[in-house]
Amino acid sequence: MILVFAENKEGKFKKNAFEAVKFGSSLASDLGMECHAVVLGESDQPESLGKYGAKKVIHLNNHQLNEFDDVAYKNAINKVASDVGANFIILSHTALGKGLIGRLAVSLKAGCVPAVKGHLMLGSDPVFVKPVFSGKAFAHYQTSGPSVISIIPNSLQLTEVDGADPVEVEEHEVEVSGSGVKLIKKDVITGTVPLPEAELVVSAGRGMKDPSNWGIIEELANELGATTACSRPVSDSGWRPHHEHVGQTGIAIRPNLYIAIGISGAIQHLAGVNNSKVIVVINKDPEAPFFKAADYGICADLFEVVPKLTEAVKKYKAASN
Amino acid sequence: MKLLVCVSKTPDTTAKVDFTSDSSSYNEDGKQFIMNPYDEWYALVRALELKEANGGEVVIINAGPASNDAILRKGLAIGADKAIRIDCDPQTAFEAAGQVATYAKDEGFDIVFCGKETIDYNGSVFGGMLAEILDVPFISYASKMEFADGKATINRDVEGGVEVVEAKTPFVISAAKGLAEQRIPNMRGIMMAKRKPLDIKTGSEIENKVKVLKFELPPAKGSVKMIDPENMDELVRLLHEESKVI
Numbered sequence: 001m002i003l004v005f006a007e008n009k010e011g012k013f014k015k016n017a018f019e020a021v022k023f024g025s026s027l028a029s030d031l032g033m034e035c036h037a038v039v040l041g042e043s044d045q046p047e048s049l050g051k052y053g054a055k056k057v058i059h060l061n062n063h064q065l066n067e068f069d070d071v072a073y074k075n076a077i078n079k080v081a082s083d084v085g086a087n088f089i090i091l092s093h094t095a096l097g098k099g100l101i102g103r104l105a106v107s108l109k110a111g112c113v114p115a116v117k118g119h120l121m122l123g124s125d126p127v128f129v130k131p132v133f134s135g136k137a138f139a140h141y142q143t144s145g146p147s148v149i150s151i152i153p154n155s156l157q158l159t160e161v162d163g164a165d166p167v168e169v170e171e172h173e174v175e176v177s178g179s180g181v182k183l184i185k186k187d188v189i190t191g192t193v194p195l196p197e198a199e200l201v202v203s204a205g206r207g208m209k210d211p212s213n214w215g216i217i218e219e220l221a222n223e224l225g226a227t228t229a230c231s232r233p234v235s236d237s238g239w240r241p242h243h244e245h246v247g248q249t250g251i252a253i254r255p256n257l258y259i260a261i262g263i264s265g266a267i268q269h270l271a272g273v274n275n276s277k278v279i280v281v282i283n284k285d286p287e288a289p290f291f292k293a294a295d296y297g298i299c300a301d302l303f304e305v306v307p308k309l310t311e312a313v314k315k316y317k318a319a320s321n
Numbered sequence: 322m323k324l325l326v327c328v329s330k331t332p333d334t335t336a337k338v339d340f341t342s343d344s345s346s347y348n349e350d351g352k353q354f355i356m357n358p359y360d361e362w363y364a365l366v367r368a369l370e371l372k373e374a375n376g377g378e379v380v381i382i383n384a385g386p387a388s389n390d391a392i393l394r395k396g397l398a399i400g401a402d403k404a405i406r407i408d409c410d411p412q413t414a415f416e417a418a419g420q421v422a423t424y425a426k427d428e429g430f431d432i433v434f435c436g437k438e439t440i441d442y443n444g445s446v447f448g449g450m451l452a453e454i455l456d457v458p459f460i461s462y463a464s465k466m467e468f469a470d471g472k473a474t475i476n477r478d479v480e481g482g483v484e485v486v487e488a489k490t491p492f493v494i495s496a497a498k499g500l501a502e503q504r505i506p507n508m509r510g511i512m513m514a515k516r517k518p519l520d521i522k523t524g525s526e527i528e529n530k531v532k533v534l535k536f537e538l539p540p541a542k543g544s545v546k547m548i549d550p551e552n553m554d555e556l557v558r559l560l561h562e563e564s565k566v567i
């Protein structure tokens with residue numbers, strides 16, 4: 001049995017929850033098992049997980065589980081996993097998942113492979129493929145006995161399962177005891193997709209010269225519906241908020257498209273972005289190391305070329321509407 | 322306050338990533354190693370600041386072989402009072418957490434720090450494992466912490482922002498950028514580090530439930546296609562038609 005913990009925020013699933021279910025159900029079909037999902041706290045549409053291969057959803061609808069608490073979540077998932085005898089427990093490698101996975105694995109006496117991008121089969125055994133060295137290499141992991149695995153957001157193609165049967169939703173209430181840690185407030189940007197979840201990213205570096213020049217970056221990002229990111233010196237000097245810092249010591253991302261503007265492409269920067277599907281580099285220095293990691297390169301002054309790119313995107317959008 | 326900081330050793334950020342000829346492990350030949358940046362820059366420094374403000378002791382700990390003593394000496398040079406090395410060669414985060422827990426469980430630490438992840442395995446599971454074994458809360462990805470009257474107010478990094486939580490000691494916390502400012506050891510610190518205690522303890526047997534079958538490098542990237550800066554329509558067309566990302 002595969003058990004997927006599908007995260008929800010304010011009652012709604014984000015893409016990572018569907019990806020985790022999709023990953024769990026593809027593992028389940030390779031192993032000849034069933035994939036069930038567990039949902040904690042208030043949830044609008046637990047049955048929607050069926051579209052990605054969950055056969056049954058166990059919904060623990062206690063209001064104490066509406067907000068993340070490492071101990072309460074661990075206890076709740078541990079209980080369900082033990083009751084159903086789960087062989088693999090799948091989480092999303094999100095902020096919440098990272099706060100939970102180690103604790104859950106130890107409590108279940110399970111093996112633990114965090115932050116995988118998928119699995120392959122070696123005979124009848126699954127092998128989990130995990131990026132290591134900040135995406136500069138991959139490790140193939142094998143586990144014995146029950147295991148807890150977390151899947152990195154944006155790692156797999158999210159397609160709905162054809163003709164999925166309607167899922168059975170089991171509603172329960174459980175006894176929960178928490179950690180005693182109190183949530184005081186949330187300070188989260190709204191309106192844009194957070195970086196770790198973004199499919200399109202426009203990123204800029206020291207080549208921008210001054211924080212007041214970021215208007216052209218924001219216009220391009222808006223036009224594309226992309227999220228903005230930056231290099232480390234840019235966030236270190238307070239030009240941009242630190243949650244935009246990508247790289248080996250910032251956030252590691254894997255969007256479909258990464259546009260790097262006025263960023264030299266230092267090895268520590270590349271480490272966080274080289275798993276992007278397509279990389280576009282705009283730099284006036286033909287020797288900038290980033291060009292070696294790029295799919296498309298534009299060697300020019302960014303202050304001239306970025307507005308032109310924004311115009312081209314506008315034109316393309318107008319034409320395709 | 323009794324503060325414990327867990328530190329690990331990682332290859333330098335500029336070290337080449339390659340593997341032994343059978344692909345079974347990282348090739349350490351000729352590589353430079355450093356203290357994991359999150360442990361050094363943020364976890365250790367925040368612990369030192371707390372000690373400076375409230376008194377107490379900062380102990381740094383590593384579960385690893387004798388070659389890890391160098392990073393412990395560096396931690397002492399930055400300002401830790403005492404170092405512990407548990408002599409073993411952990412293959413997984415679970416082993417490392419188990420070794421540290423065996424030492425920490427009877428020592429009554431108020432706060433146990435670690436980095437949010439190591440820059441080689443990028444697992445971010447160590448702190449949660451340790452917290453579960455010690456049976457205390459785990460606060461991950463902390464980018465700010467204030468402390469008063471036995472109570473900490475902590476910013477946890479989440480997607481696109483922070484959550485502010487309040488926690489009473491004891492707890493385990495994993496450090497992210499912002500928690501403190503990197504400190505460079507000075508000459509006096511380096512000299513003093515030589516006289517500070519570095520205790521070696523014997524490791525215990527811990528069973529491993531996962532293993533690495535092999536490592537592999539990503540396929541080589543094809544060469545870059547240069548686009549005429551005057552023709553951004555062409556770039557947009559390629560992104561749409563060739564690589565299908567927009």
Ligand SMILES: Cc1cc2nc3c(=O)[nH]c(=O)nc-3n(C[C@H](O)[C@H](O)[C@H](O)COP(=O)(O)OP(=O)(O)OC[C@H]3O[C@@H](n4cnc5c(N)ncnc54)[C@H](O)[C@@H]3O)c2cc1C
Binds near residue numbers: 232248269
């Ligand atoms: C331990 C360690 C960890 C690190 N972690 C990270 C990390 O996580 N993320 C990270 O980003 N860095 C990290 N760094 C820093 C990294 O080594 C680089 O210093 C940094 O990435 C450089 O940022 P940058 O490319 O914005 O700036 P620069 O290297 O200064 O590059 C600016 C680029 O802009 C170009 N440019 C200038 N003007 C124009 C113009 N008008 N038009 C077009 N192009 C222009 C220049 O040609 C140049 O290539 C780390 C370093 C260390 C030692």
